Amino acid sequence: MAGATQPAKPPAHRGACGPSDGAAGASRRRWLQGALASALVPWAAHAAPRAGEIVIGQVAPLSGVLASTGRQMVLGGRLYFDWVNANGGVHGAAIRHEVVDDGYRVEDTVRATRALLARPEVVALFGFAGTANITQLLQDGVLAEGGAALVAPYTGGEALRTPFNPWIFHVRAGYADEAEHMVQHLTTIGVERVAVLYQDDGFGQAGLAGVRAALARRKLQPVAEAGYERNTDQVEAAVQAIRQSDAQAVIMVAINRPASAFIRRYRELGGGAQLYSISVVDPNEIVQLAGLKNAHGVRISQVVPYPFRSALPVVREYQRLLKTQAPDTEVSYTSFEEFLGAKVLVEGLRRAGPQPTRAKVLQALESLQDFDLGGLRVDYGPRNRIGSRAVEVTVIGSTGRLVR
Structure with missing residues (x-):
């Protein structure tokens, strides 16, 4: 079960396995924290990928009215990507997580996505925000022309789900x-x-x-x-x-x-x-x-499990990595949702094989049928891109904390 014990092999070979309960070395923690911080600013330029790297691109609102949400989105993905890299990567290749700020502006989302997809080394997209932003990508044919999967967008817009499009893999309910x-x-x-x-x-x-x-x-x-x-x-x-x-x-x-x-x-x-x-x-x-x-x-x-109580293995996994890699950051639904999305994407990269391409990753993600992330199952297929439809309601309590 995810997150229960130290894996015998790195996650690239174990699907939904999770991090160790044991403390990592101080140097590793510093390295992980540095890598996390580097993801929370826009990339002004993109150096050529090193041999053995898998490049994924994220466009997120790191400025503007949705900046706090955008930072949490990037954090959630980076928690898992960095842990995977620290434990052997995917088939020995490190994940390079490149982030571009769109300020929640539709035109900037389109521009940044076109730029990412113009680079053949970018094999998948991850964690965009905004129904209108992503709808424009579909209407302009940007995703179809690029042929890359977009995993775990932070939106539940029906226009991104119906009619069916093959590019977007939703983790959340709509x-x-x-x-x-x-x-x-x-x-x-x-x-x-x-x-x-x-x-x-x-x-x-x-x-x-x-x-x-x-x-x-x-x-x-x-x-x-x-x-x-x-x-x-x-x-x-x-x-x-x-x-x-x-x-x-x-x-x-x-x-x-x-x-x-x-x-x-x-x-x-x-x-x-x-x-x-x-x-x-x-x-x-x-x-x-x-x-x-x-x-x-x-x-x-x-639309994802309650992340403040460690009832599920995947919640315990997320909480441990948050405490280790970003100890001054609080648990949140947003970062947890994108953490789940990162686990989905990494499993797709693993199943795509040692030399993943956009087409291989998309086909691999389709194969995640009734896939266990650690107490939460997602289900995809050739004609299904909605991993979960689970919904529950929480309440802001008298202390300001969410309660169920």
Whole structure:
């Protein structure tokens, strides 16, 4: 089982195996921490890969309104990639994890992805963010032309799942799955007047569509739909519209800053509806920006296992590596989700063989059917790119911590 004991062989030969319980040497820890820090800044230039390296590319929002999320995304992947490298790599080859900042700007995502895919040594893509950003890659044919798999994007947009495309391997459930779970919970407890705050772009529209569909299945519709402009936290008009609707619950399809601004202002004006959020927010940032008094009780849907309690082998594995490689960093759903994605990608690289190509990696990822990451199973196939549909709801407790 993943993470239970020191593997006899490096992970390149063992699939979902995990790190040792024993402490690594001080020099190794320093090396890992240095490598982690190097991933948290954009790459200004790309040196030619050394012999025996496997290059993967990540475009992430390391600046702008989603910067804190982007840093957590990169951290989660780097935790596992660095551990793999420190334990022999993949068939003896080290993983070179190159990161480019797109600032959550669609045009920069497209530009950076084209640049990565123009380099033949880049065999796979990893952990992008933004429904609108990645949708543009599909619409412009960037992924199809490049022919590389994109593993574990940090989005649940339905446009990236339906219609089927072969390039994107999702680890998480979609926004439609999250909306269904939240609406089912609300209607079960008698709540029928549901409003939606949404970001007015592909991300927000995907979440809004999910809520509409979930309510329609119960012969209901939103009592208010209030949008806000992407890359801002100007939500005053949305606050006023939702307050006037007399909603019993509000589902927020928003990122950290605008969600926090809405929570703070809505509560300051006396809004008493139950507040629910889609999974992409960081509860720590919500508490910091909205204030604990306002954030207490906000419910957040989650699409990966609870990472704060070491009930599963993969959670214990993640917690050990976080403590060893980034001891000043807190456990988070975001970094844990991308940690899981890194494990999926590494297994795909392993199955692709000693000289992986884009086509070999894509075919190898398809073979991960009912694959155990350490207590969480993902399932892919030639016509399936959605690894998991699991959803649960957590709550920001009285101390600011998430509770189940």
